[in-house]
Amino acid sequence: MIWLLxxxxxxxPEFTETGHKLPGFLAPLPRGPxxxxxxxxxxxxxxALASWLALRGRSRRGLVALxxxxxxxxxxxxxxxxxxxxxxxxIAQGLADSSFGVPATVxxxxxxxxxxxxxxxxxFCSSVCPHGALQDLMLIKPVKVPVWxxxxxxxxxxxxxxxxxxxxxxxxxxxxxxxxxxxxxxxFSGSALMVSCGIELLxxxxxxxxxxxxxxxxxxxxxxxxxxVAKWRVRITPDTCTxxxxxxxxxxxxxxxxxxxxxxxRTVKTDKRRLAAMILLLPLLLVSGGWLGGLTGKRxxxxxxxxxxxxxxxxxxxxxxxxxxxxxxxxxxxxxxxxNLYADAQSVRDRYVLAGRWCGVWIALVAGGKLISLAIxxxxxxxxxxxxxxxxxxxxxKSCPQELQRLGLPVPEGAPLAPPNSPAIF
Amino acid sequence: MNNDSKLNRRSFxxxxxxxxxxxxxxxxxxxxxxxxxxxxxxxxxxRFTYDVSQFAxxxxxxxxxxxxASIPTGxxxxxxxxxxxxxxxxxxxxxGVKCFDPNGRLQSAITLADKPIALAATGTRICVALKDHLxxxxxxxxxxxxxxxxxxxxxxxxxxxxxxxxFLADAGRREIIHCDANGKxxxxxxxxxxxxxxxxxxSPYFHVLLGDDGLLWVNNPGRHQIEAYTADGxxxxxxxxxxxxxxxxxxxxxxxxxxxxxxxxxxxxEKGLNRIKIYDAKGNFEGVVAGPEHxxxxxxxxxxxxxxxxxxxxxxxxxxxxxxVLALDPAAKTVRIFAPKIA
Amino acid sequence: xxxxxxxxxxVRSATMVGLGGLFASFVHKAKADGKVWQIDxxxxxxxxxxxxxxxxxxxxxxxxxxxxxxxYCRLCTGxxxxxxxxxxxxxxxxxxxxxxxxxxxxxDPYYEYTINEPLCVGCAKCVKGCTMFGNxxxxxxxxxxxxxxxxxxxxxxxxxxxxxHRVPVDQPYKFKSRGEQV
Numbered sequence: 030m031i032w033l034l035x036x037x038x039x040x041x042p043e044f045t046e047t048g049h050k051l052p053g054f055l056a057p058l059p060r061g062p063x064x065x066x067x068x069x070x071x072x073x074x075x076x077a078l079a080s081w082l083a084l085r086g087r088s089r090r091g092l093v094a095l096x097x098x099x100x101x102x103x104x105x106x107x108x109x110x111x112x113x114x115x116x117x118x119x120i121a122q123g124l125a126d127s128s129f130g131v132p133a134t135v136x137x138x139x140x141x142x143x144x145x146x147x148x149x150x151x152x153f154c155s156s157v158c159p160h161g162a163l164q165d166l167m168l169i170k171p172v173k174v175p176v177w178x179x180x181x182x183x184x185x186x187x188x189x190x191x192x193x194x195x196x197x198x199x200x201x202x203x204x205x206x207x208x209x210x211x212x213x214x215x216x217f218s219g220s221a222l223m224v225s226c227g228i229e230l231l232x233x234x235x236x237x238x239x240x241x242x243x244x245x246x247x248x249x250x251x252x253x254x255x256x257x258v259a260k261w262r263v264r265i266t267p268d269t270c271t272x273x274x275x276x277x278x279x280x281x282x283x284x285x286x287x288x289x290x291x292x293x294x295r296t297v298k299t300d301k302r303r304l305a306a307m308i309l310l311l312p313l314l315l316v317s318g319g320w321l322g323g324l325t326g327k328r329x330x331x332x333x334x335x336x337x338x339x340x341x342x343x344x345x346x347x348x349x350x351x352x353x354x355x356x357x358x359x360x361x362x363x364x365x366x367x368x369n370l371y372a373d374a375q376s377v378r379d380r381y382v383l384a385g386r387w388c389g390v391w392i393a394l395v396a397g398g399k400l401i402s403l404a405i406x407x408x409x410x411x412x413x414x415x416x417x418x419x420x421x422x423x424x425x426x427k428s429c430p431q432e433l434q435r436l437g438l439p440v441p442e443g444a445p446l447a448p449p450n451s452p453a454i455f
Numbered sequence: 456m457n458n459d460s461k462l463n464r465r466s467f468x469x470x471x472x473x474x475x476x477x478x479x480x481x482x483x484x485x486x487x488x489x490x491x492x493x494x495x496x497x498x499x500x501x502r503f504t505y506d507v508s509q510f511a512x513x514x515x516x517x518x519x520x521x522x523x524a525s526i527p528t529g530x531x532x533x534x535x536x537x538x539x540x541x542x543x544x545x546x547x548x549x550x551g552v553k554c555f556d557p558n559g560r561l562q563s564a565i566t567l568a569d570k571p572i573a574l575a576a577t578g579t580r581i582c583v584a585l586k587d588h589l590x591x592x593x594x595x596x597x598x599x600x601x602x603x604x605x606x607x608x609x610x611x612x613x614x615x616x617x618x619x620x621x622f623l624a625d626a627g628r629r630e631i632i633h634c635d636a637n638g639k640x641x642x643x644x645x646x647x648x649x650x651x652x653x654x655x656x657x658s659p660y661f662h663v664l665l666g667d668d669g670l671l672w673v674n675n676p677g678r679h680q681i682e683a684y685t686a687d688g689x690x691x692x693x694x695x696x697x698x699x700x701x702x703x704x705x706x707x708x709x710x711x712x713x714x715x716x717x718x719x720x721x722x723x724x725e726k727g728l729n730r731i732k733i734y735d736a737k738g739n740f741e742g743v744v745a746g747p748e749h750x751x752x753x754x755x756x757x758x759x760x761x762x763x764x765x766x767x768x769x770x771x772x773x774x775x776x777x778x779x780v781l782a783l784d785p786a787a788k789t790v791r792i793f794a795p796k797i798a
Numbered sequence: 799x800x801x802x803x804x805x806x807x808x809v810r811s812a813t814m815v816g817l818g819g820l821f822a823s824f825v826h827k828a829k830a831d832g833k834v835w836q837i838d839x840x841x842x843x844x845x846x847x848x849x850x851x852x853x854x855x856x857x858x859x860x861x862x863x864x865x866x867x868x869x870y871c872r873l874c875t876g877x878x879x880x881x882x883x884x885x886x887x888x889x890x891x892x893x894x895x896x897x898x899x900x901x902x903x904x905x906d907p908y909y910e911y912t913i914n915e916p917l918c919v920g921c922a923k924c925v926k927g928c929t930m931f932g933n934x935x936x937x938x939x940x941x942x943x944x945x946x947x948x949x950x951x952x953x954x955x956x957x958x959x960x961x962x963h964r965v966p967v968d969q970p971y972k973f974k975s976r977g978e979q980v
Contacts, residue, residue, distance in 0.1 A: 039610055039659040039766070040627050042870050046905040051865040052912070056971050057943035059834045108946040115949040123824060131824045132832045135949075140817050147810050181472060203950035216946060218855040258810045334960065353753070355958035359843045362759035362959075499846045502895045503919070505926035507880045647906070655907050657869020658933050677871060677907065697873055699880045706931030707871040727875070727931030754930065755843060765840070766867075766933045 065134040068107065072141055075099060075157045080149040082156070083421040084261055087432070092155055092423050096162030104159035109212035113138045113158065114248040115205050118197035125198035125380075142248075146255035150262045153252060154242060155421035160211045161246075164231070164239040165422055171281030172236045179283050180399075182244040183418075187395040190247035191388035195326060199380045201333045205247060238281030242420060253417035263414045263421045268431040270411035271445045277412065279428035284418035289409045297406070304404035311397040315390050322389015323382045330381035339374030342367055510699045510728055513746030517701065519733060520744040520780060520793040526559035527789050532763050536783040536790060537574035537581075538773040543594075545581060546783065546790065547571030552583055552592075557775070559790075565596045573624070573662065575616040582621055582638075584611040589623060589638045602638035613662035615671065620686065622671055626661035629654040631673065631684065644688030645673070651690045652678060658766045660711035660726070667719065674723075676708035681721060681738065694738025699728065702740040711769035716778050724782065726769035729754070731782055731793070744780045744793050757786035832967035835951040839937035839974045841961035844922035844929065848938055851953040852920070858945035859920035859938050859953065861898070861913050864974045868935035870908035876928030876936045877901055877911055894924055915941065937974050 041051065075095060082091040103112065116139035123131035142153035154161045174182070193205045206212070210227040213219030219227075234240050242249050256262070265276050265285065272288050279285070330336045334356075341357045344350035346367060353361070360370065414425070426432045430444035530548030537545045542557040552565040552574065565581075573584040580599060581592045587609045589602040605611070605625070611632075613624030623632040625643070633642040647653025654661065655677020664672040670683040670691060682693035695710075696703045704710050706727035713723045721734040722744065729751050731744035750770060751757045758764045763785070770782040770791075780793040837848075837859065848859035873885055877899050882891040887901055898917035902910050913936075920938060928936040940951075940962075954962035965972065 040608055041866050041868065042629070042655075042657075042908055044905055044908065049904045049908075049910075052910075054862065054864075054971070054973055055915075056973075057941060059832075059942035059945070059947065059967055059970055065832055110947055110949050112949075119949065120820070120824075124820075130831075130833070133825050134832060136821055136824050140821055143817060144814065147813055202955055206948065206950045207952070207955070213853075216853060219853050255813065258806045258813070260807075260810060355843060355845050356960075358753060358756060359841070359959035359961075362756050362843070363841075364759060499849055499921055500895075503849060503921040503923055504846055505844070505880075505893070505923045505930070507930070510880070653907070655872075657871050677869065679873075707873050707875045708869060708932065 065132075068103075069134055069137040069141075071102060072138060072157065076141060076145045076153060079152040079156045079421070080145060083152050083263055083423055084149055087267065087423060087426050089423040089426060092421075093166070096156035096165055099157050099162045100159050100166065102159075103157075104163060104211075104215040109159065109209070109215040110206075111135050111138050112160070112212075113142050113153065114160065114246060115203060115209070117248055117251065118193060118203040118205055121194050121197040122200060125384075126200060129200075142252060143255055146252040147258060148260050150256040150259045150416065150419060150421055151249070151252045152421045154249060155423070159215065161239060161242050161420060163211060163214070164234045164241060165420075167231050167234050168238045168281060169235050171238050174237060174283065176283075179243075184395065184399065185244050186247050186250045188392055189245060190250045191322075191391045192329075193247050195329060195381065195384040195388050196332075198384050199330075199333065199377060201329070201377075201381070210241065239420065243282060243418075249420075256419070257416045259416065262416060263419055263423075265412055265414055265425045266429045266431045267426075267435050270413075271431070272410075272412065273430060273445050274412070275430060275441070275444060276425045276428040279425040280414075280419075281424065282418060282420060282422070284415045284420070285425060286409060286413050286415050288411055289406065300404050300406060304401060307397065307401045307404055311401070314393045314397045318389040318391075318393025318396075319386045320389065322385040322387070322392070324385070325389065326381040326383070326385015327378065329385065330378045333374075333377050333381065335370070335377050336374045339370050342370060507699060507705075507728060510701075510705065511747040513701070513730070513743050513748065517742045518746070519742035519796055521796050522745065522749065522791055523779075523794045524559070524792045525784075525787070525789040526555060526792070528783070529553065529561070530788055532570070532761070533783055533785055533788050534570060534572055534763070534771070535574045536771045536773045536781060537576040538775050538781060539576040539594075540578040540776070542775045542777075543576070544773075544775075544781065544790065545574050545576050547574050547583060548788075552581065554594075554596075555790075563596050565592055572612055572659075573614045575614045575621075577616050577618055579618070580616070582614045582616045584614040584623055586610060589614065589621065589634065591621075591638055600637045602634065602640070605632065605640065610659055612659045613664075613673075615663040615665045617665050622663045622665070624661040624663045624673065626656045626659045629656050629661075631663060631671070631688065633686070633688070642688065645684070651688075652680075652682070652693065655708070657708045658711075660708070660767060660769060662712060664713065664715060666715060672713075672715070674710050674713050676704075676711060679704040679709060681710070681713060681723070681734075694734075701730070701732070701743065701746075705730075711767060712771045714772050714774050716774045717776055718778065722772050722774055722780055724770045724772045726767040729768065729770060731770060731772055731780060745782065745791075750782070750784070750791075751786065760787075761785040833964035834940075834942055834947060834967050834970045835945065835954060835962055836940050836965045836970060836972050837938050838961045838963070838972055839934075839939070841959045842922070842925070842938055843959045843961075844926040844938075845958055846921050846923075847956045847958070848953050849919045849921040851956040853948060853952050854944065854946065856944075857920040857953070858940050858942075860915045860918045860941045860944070861920065861922070861924055861936050862939045862973065863911060863913055864935045864937065865910070866935075866976050867933050867974060868911070869933055870904060870910060871932065872907045872909055874901070874909065874911055874928070875931040876924035880927075893927055895919075895921070899924060911936075934974065939971055939973065942970050 079095055082088050116135045119131045119135045120139050122129050145152055156162050196202050196204050210230045213224045213227045230240055338356050338360055341354055345357060430440045433440045528546050533546055533548035535547040544555040546553050550567050550570060552571055554562045556562050569585045571583045571585060575582040583590045587604045591600040592598055608627045609625050610627030611623050612626040615622045619636055621634040621638060625632050630643045630645045634640055645654050654675050657677050660676055662674050666672050673682050675682050679697040680693040680695040683691040699705045705725055709725040710723035711726045713721055715721055719736040724731045728747045730746050733741040735741055758768045773781045778795055782791045784791050849857050852858055877893055878891055879893050896917045896919055898914045900912045904910050922938055925936045925938055928934055951962055
């Protein structure tokens with residue numbers, strides 16, 4: 030409208046006496062694109078270094094140093110944005126809305142850790158992610174979380190991921206960024222609520238290892254899944270596991286799976302029955318999850334700007350509200366027809382319901398998968414890092430007598446060094 | 456996963472319980488977050504908000520007029536209004552001028568190549584000021600004359616016609632243009648110096664009016680004045696003072712429009728706080744025709760509803776022989792008629 | 799174990815290919831260049847949320863001045879209180895709660911108004927005053943030297959006029975100017 034009617038503007042005054050010239054605009058620029066590219070290079074180098082340190086160098090000290098660097102660079106220097114955790118929302122929105130462009134930098138931040146996870150496991154989490162590294166550095170006295178609670182809380186990130194994807198894909202906002210507890214610490218500012226959440230989580234994290242990574246981080250879910258098919262992975266022992274159980278208590282994140290012991294056949298039988306039941310139950314779970322998700326999506330749609338505006342305008346149009354809000358006044362000032370707004374709101378609602386259904390199916394799948402996995406027993410002969418949960422922090426390495434021997438350090442008395450007569454896996 | 460089979464059920468229950476808890480908690484948190492924008496209130500301390508609402512109310516004792524009728528103009532972007540001696544109503548807008556009879560019935564229309572910005576009607580002819588030139592029409596719509604373009608910086612916003620001479624207000628160059636009866640440029644005047652205060656025109660609202668007293672009346676919005684000049688460009692007098700209060704002219708540059716009643720009293724129109732007021736012939740405040748609360752419900756809305764009101768939103772005013780005030784509402788795109796209250 | 803390895807390799811390769819395709823499809827689009835947040839001053843309703851919603855202690859939104867649409871008024875409604883005692887720079891006459899606007903005499907009767915940005919909190923009080931009565935030459939913009947470039951701008955989330963959007967990094971400002979004005 031403005032552009033169509035644009036005419037040469039009414040001229041400013043002339044300063045005939047002083048010949049004063051109009052000052053121009055100051056337009057301080059954002060960081061140049063090359064700086065963004067530099068960040069990507071730093072990210073890739075840090076990922077490569079972390080992979081080497083965790084898998085070949087086996088150096089906890091090196092990872093701590095790299096983590097400190099990441100906290101300083103990606104956290105305090107770069108003020109936390111763009112981070113890999115948040116970038117998945119841009120990618121989701123880009124996938125859902127083809128007109129939404131995702132900058133290459135954001136893509137690189139979202140995908141590079143994933144590629145590394147497919148090859149080397151969650152090395153990103155170990156010391157490249159500023160959130161993870163910050164919590165890792167803060168952990169001083171790990172306390173073990175009860176197993177049942179650990180397993181329960183571990184499901185939250187899956188749901189959080191699902192919800193975040195609903196909001197991102199429908200253009201409803203980036204809740205991962207909005208409720209990011211640590212970015213407030215990196216910036217030394219933020220809403221009072223999020224600052225206190227961040228500080229509380231950090232204090233909490235002094236005793237409970239990496240609470241955000243384990244019980245909240247949605248990106249960790251994706252990396253965990255990728256890590257499951259990793260080509261190379263963190264191994265506790267550099268040699269052969271002697272099942273000495275010395276590493277059992279070394280992991281503060283409950284990510285070490287012990288070697289299996291013989292289970293009584295009675296339990297195996299119950300397990301089999303339970304497994305069959307679970308597999309039969311799964312489709313029902315998925316359908317009801319999708320249905321519930323659709324309902325949830327419909328409710329969540331009220332949060333969307335367009336929908337809440339349309340609802341407000343509807344109230345005003347039907348005379349149920351006599352005053353206006355800032356938003357409704359601003360909308361009316363645009364002169365856009367109300368019908369278009371209603372139509373937009375309806376399409377947003379539809380998208381929410383669809384996204385909600387997918388999210389419901391996803392959560393049901395996770396829950397079902399969890400139940401099934403509880404019923405499955407895989408034989409394990411060694412003490413291994415859990416591929417989903419291990420964040421490659423390298424804490425367990427030095428608990429292994431083989432590692433101490435490799436490093437030429439004194440080995441605890443009585444620790445078995447020679448491999449016992451057990452079936453070797455190699 | 457677990458080396459104790461008893462843990463299965465417990466972890467299952469724990470998982471379900473914690474999961475449900477988290478889901479409900481998350482959803483509650485999501486819906487609980489109230490939007491600051493929704494409440495319509497700024498969370499800022501009042502000293503950070505601009506508030507002139509105390510000036511937006513009119514004392515009923517000062518209200519001399521009441522709205523009696525309105526005439527739709529049919530223009531997308533109505534711009535100017537003039538009333539002829541026989542109460543014929545001329546409205547300029549979009550790319551034309553429309554002529555209405557005193558009852559609001561459309562009589563005729565003139566099509567223009569560009570947007571009319573100001574009108575003067577003498578009863579025999581109509582002078583239309585376009586951005587950089589003047590066009591003169593007979594009442595039947597036949598073009599009588601057309602001036603040369605008056606220069607690149609010229610931005611005409613006002614016109615007055617005595618029959619023998621035409622005066623144009625050039626907001627772009629902040630001067631008055633004196634033309635002969637056919638629109639031929641004779642003289643430009645009004646610059647600062649030689650006893651002239653100089654015109655301060657921050658936005659394109661600058662008008663001229665020929666009084667029965669033989670003086671040329673001009674609004675000088677940047678100085679918050681209505682000024683009188685002789686036909687040869689000598690400053691005679693000026694009145695008006697800045698004030699948000701009803702007696703003065705509000706804001707940075709007001710009044711934006713003015714006219715005179717048949718009895719010689721001035722009718723002024725202001726933007727910002729939209730108000731139309733009456734001053735006597737000496738410039739003493741008499742009363743209010745319509746206050747902000749009568750003219751616009753929501754200034755932001757009104758501004759946006761008017762395609763051409765990004766700078767200023769004002770009501771052009773004209774008076775008919777009965778002393779009624781006709782105000783051109785650029786948002787409603789109507790002429791709103793205010794008649795004196797019967798005491 | 800061989801079968802398991804084969805399976806893992808297949809899944810891994812498929813995922814890699816998928817990610818590569820995703821990357822290529824996005825980068826292939828012209829929109830893959832960087833984005834920053836900016837306010838559309840024509841949509842802005844001066845609600846004041848810019849001052850409070852920014853994640854920074856002091857908002858990255860500042861008032862900027864389009865000198866070429868300014869009237870250089872002696873009585874500036876963006877500078878003076880609605881009913882100033884006198885038209886001078888005494889603090890009690892100033893509208894800006896932080897005193898971030900400078901008023902300098904140019905020539906009679908014109909005055910120039912400049913923003914001292916470090917003092918500006920982005921409350922839009924002056925913008926409202928200028929836009930209501932004057933030409934609206936004072937307007938809000940996100941200053942990219944202050945902005946921390948959040949992935950999602952928290953002011954944009956709260957803006958009732960939906961006036962804040964991502965803009966290409968090579969055109970990071972939306973100043974009000976002569977060209978686009980009616």
